[in-house]
Amino acid sequence: MMKVRSGQIMDEATHAALASGRAEPGLGLFVDSLMAMRGISDLAAEAIAGAALECEDSTELPPHALDMVFAAIERGPQPTTKRSLRYPELSGLPAALVDAIATAERGRGWKAATRGVSQLQLNLSGRARTEIIRIEAGTAVPRHSHKGQELTLCLVGGYSDGRGAYGPGDVSIADPSVRHQPKADDDGACFVLAVSDAGFKIAILDWFR
Amino acid sequence: MVGSGSSEGRLAGEVLAQEDRVRFADLLVAVATTQDRAAFSELFNYYAPRVKSYLMRLGSDNAQAEEISQDVMVTVWRKASLFDRLQASVSTWIFRIARNRRIDVFRRTKKPDLDPEETMLLPSGVEAPDARVDAMETEARVRAAMKDLPSEQLQLLQLSFYEGLSHREIAEKLDLPLGTVKSRIRMAFSKMKSRLDEE
Numbered sequence: 001m002m003k004v005r006s007g008q009i010m011d012e013a014t015h016a017a018l019a020s021g022r023a024e025p026g027l028g029l030f031v032d033s034l035m036a037m038r039g040i041s042d043l044a045a046e047a048i049a050g051a052a053l054e055c056e057d058s059t060e061l062p063p064h065a066l067d068m069v070f071a072a073i074e075r076g077p078q079p080t081t082k083r084s085l086r087y088p089e090l091s092g093l094p095a096a097l098v099d100a101i102a103t104a105e106r107g108r109g110w111k112a113a114t115r116g117v118s119q120l121q122l123n124l125s126g127r128a129r130t131e132i133i134r135i136e137a138g139t140a141v142p143r144h145s146h147k148g149q150e151l152t153l154c155l156v157g158g159y160s161d162g163r164g165a166y167g168p169g170d171v172s173i174a175d176p177s178v179r180h181q182p183k184a185d186d187d188g189a190c191f192v193l194a195v196s197d198a199g200f201k202i203a204i205l206d207w208f209r
Numbered sequence: 210m211v212g213s214g215s216s217e218g219r220l221a222g223e224v225l226a227q228e229d230r231v232r233f234a235d236l237l238v239a240v241a242t243t244q245d246r247a248a249f250s251e252l253f254n255y256y257a258p259r260v261k262s263y264l265m266r267l268g269s270d271n272a273q274a275e276e277i278s279q280d281v282m283v284t285v286w287r288k289a290s291l292f293d294r295l296q297a298s299v300s301t302w303i304f305r306i307a308r309n310r311r312i313d314v315f316r317r318t319k320k321p322d323l324d325p326e327e328t329m330l331l332p333s334g335v336e337a338p339d340a341r342v343d344a345m346e347t348e349a350r351v352r353a354a355m356k357d358l359p360s361e362q363l364q365l366l367q368l369s370f371y372e373g374l375s376h377r378e379i380a381e382k383l384d385l386p387l388g389t390v391k392s393r394i395r396m397a398f399s400k401m402k403s404r405l406d407e408e
Binding site (some may be wrong): 011060068073 | 212220223225226246250256257258259260262265266274278287288291296297298305307308309347348351372373375376394395398401402
């Protein structure tokens with residue numbers, strides 16, 4: 001497990017892969033969350049895409065398209081002004097993350113993994129596995145290794161694994177050579193965002209090498 | 210016909226004027242706070258045909274692009290309360306929804322692989338000096354910088370940041386050496402960044 005404090009500036013290819021959606025959506029969410037938690041904005045890259053949308057041709061839609069949209073809006077749930085999450089301490093996280101958590105809670109929801117540990121798998125597309133893991137205060141996750149590479153962003157609370165201590169905004173990376181037993185701090189539950197490639201290789205993880 | 214009238218499917222339209230971006234943000238806030246249908250209709254009339262073009266540019270057929278663009282607009286209505294004008298313009302916000310929806314739909318048919326040669330770096334841990342600058346200002350500066358770029362550099366940025374082509378794919382599409390594509394994109398993006406850092 002390697003703790004990553006900070007790194008180089010992203011290159012243009014990375015900015016573009018994340019902004020355009022070519023990169024794994026799980027990694028996009030990971031980087032957005034990380035940057036939001038560290039107070040970094042990467043609006044410029046996405047604003048290029050937003051401005052491009054303004055320059056886009058206007059392709060005609062059928063005349064009834066708007067009515068169909070209003071009909072779909074009436075069939076479905078009305079706009080939610082407040083998302084109530086199962087764990088209120090998560091509601092202060094970056095908006096995209098809160099939204100993904102709220103959506104996942106309405107779907108499969110939290111699943112118990114081992115004693116004191118539960119997981120919420122986020123329903124993102126792409127091949128990476130993206131989940132929120134909650135570790136009860138003072139609980140140790142059973143010693144384990146990793147099938148592939150795994151990136152972890154500490155969201156709330158803290159944990160340590162004998163190699164380092166992690167708090168909100170800290171990133172760590174594990175690969176199959178790592179065997180460890182993370183333990184949540186005693187003063188409260190710890191939540192992390194984990195993105196793993198489950199055996200296949202995502203080039204973006206080479207960031208951290 | 211998407212991209213007709215331009216040799217490489219360039220984007221021919223113009224960006225919104227500052228006052229229109231402000232007004233669109235007002236309209237979206239009205240959708241969020243009072244479920245204002247007239248405000249939504251106006252946003253629909255501007256964005257739905259553009260989202261449809263975006264989807265067709267990236268390979269959807271007409272029927273699929275229509276269906277997805279309507280889906281995107283339903284999401285715009287439902288998630289309007291999550292829009293924050295200090296974080297992004299309406300265009301950027303809707304682009305993200307369209308981008309994510311497209312990925313959802315296409316996940317089974319196409320796997321967007323990254324070029325193995327692309328090096329990916331961790332975002333800087335250094336806090337931007339003015340990280341809380343109003344998004345309206347950033348969005349305006351990005352547009353101003355885009356206006357000043359030579360058209361071939363602008364096209365490269367759009368292919369890369371909007372259409373999501375890799376540097377290699379762009380080199381093949383435009384029949385340019387890979388190194389030229391890389392250096393031009395780097396130059397264009399750094400011009401943009403320096404514009405954002407200006408006082």
